[in-house]
Each structure stands twice: as C-alpha cells, then as structure tokens.
Amino acid sequence: DAKTTQPPSMDCAEGRAANLPCNHSTISGNEYVYWYRQIHSQGPQYIIHGLKNNETNEMASLIITEDRKSSTLILPHATLRDTAVYYCIVRYNNDMRFGAGTRLTVKP
C-alpha cells in the first residue's frame, strides 16, 4: 500500500472548518483514500473514503486532487468532540496500514 504523509498536529477553533491534509504521492490507480479517527484509545472510527471524486457525508468532506497525489479531509464545523488523531490511509487490499496520523485539537 502507498505511504501517506500527514502533519503531526493541528489546532482548530471550535465552530470553524478543520482542513486536514494528506500526501500520498505514490498512490496507484486502484487504491482508495480512507480517513479514520481515533478518540483517546477508543476503536478507530470510519469517516469517509474515495477514489478520485470528491466525497461528502454527514461527518466530513473529502477533496482529492486531480492527480490523486494528495487529499484533504474537511470537518465543516469542528466541535470539541472532534479532538482526535486522524489517519489518512491508502489501501487496496484488506488490511488498514495506519501511519502516524494528525493529532487535531479543537479549542474553545
């Protein structure tokens, strides 16, 4: 699976949009981009995934660049409960290869 690079930490003000970037320059054509988050030792929580088109669900939006070498997860109105480690994962096969992730802290 392709390697991903994320900033180790980010801060966001409550109520503002949180934009979490991810680089995956070696992604191959059939690999999807997944985003998960983990809140304080709980089980990782699925957020969203996509192949090449932008995706949106009730939790977040996923913007994938045209060359698919990077993506951005957008939490439109961050709340304190969104404080977590966010993982960007590129996968084709069964297992999820978690990288270092971004620790997002939402501040009041």
Added chain:
Amino acid sequence: AAGVIQSPRHLIKEKRETATLKCYPIPRHDTVYWYQQGPGQDPQFLISFYEKMQSDKGSIPDRFSAQQFSDYHSELNMSSLELGDSALYFCASSLFGGAGSTYEQYFGPGTRLTVT
C-alpha cells in the same frame, strides 16, 4: 445500529500465560480483522479472515494464532505472553473482504491486555 463486540474489555495476565480474545462482528459482516496498538503507538494490522479462511497476514507473532468460526466470530489466541504484548487489541469487521475489497472496516472498542 449493532457494533462490533469484543470480550473481555480488560484482561490481566502474567508472563508466559495464555490469553484468548473474542470478537463478534457486525451482523452480516463476513470479514474480521485484528489490530494491535501498543502504548503511544498507532494500530498495527495483525491478521484477517474472510469466510473462515485467513485472507491477509501482517505483523502477527508466531506465538499468536487466530481463527474465524462458522458464525463469523473470531478468536485471537496468544501464548507465552511477554511484557511487550501489553496493548490494546482491536477487532474490526466488514462486508466481503476478498482481494481488492474497498468496504470500510468498523472497529470494536478493543480489549486492553496487561501482562505483568
């Protein structure tokens, strides 16, 4: 909605003992995955099963084994426990986990294993 169930939630064992962790997937999910997360580390994939057959293998020690049963639940058996095995163990489930599967995985709450 029903989620992945793991038992026990906490387990304390001594070195060289054995432990068995259980995972009950979301109904209709036929694929189960096991992950290990050490203190301050990111989750690491151990092994997965689809339709009772091992489908992928990650960094699972030889002292560990796992299986999936006909009702799709799975058990992770750990023998000759070492202090370094102390970790959170997560189980996840998904629909069809065959090659090229893109179904999202749903994680359970984890089992915290402490080896003393």
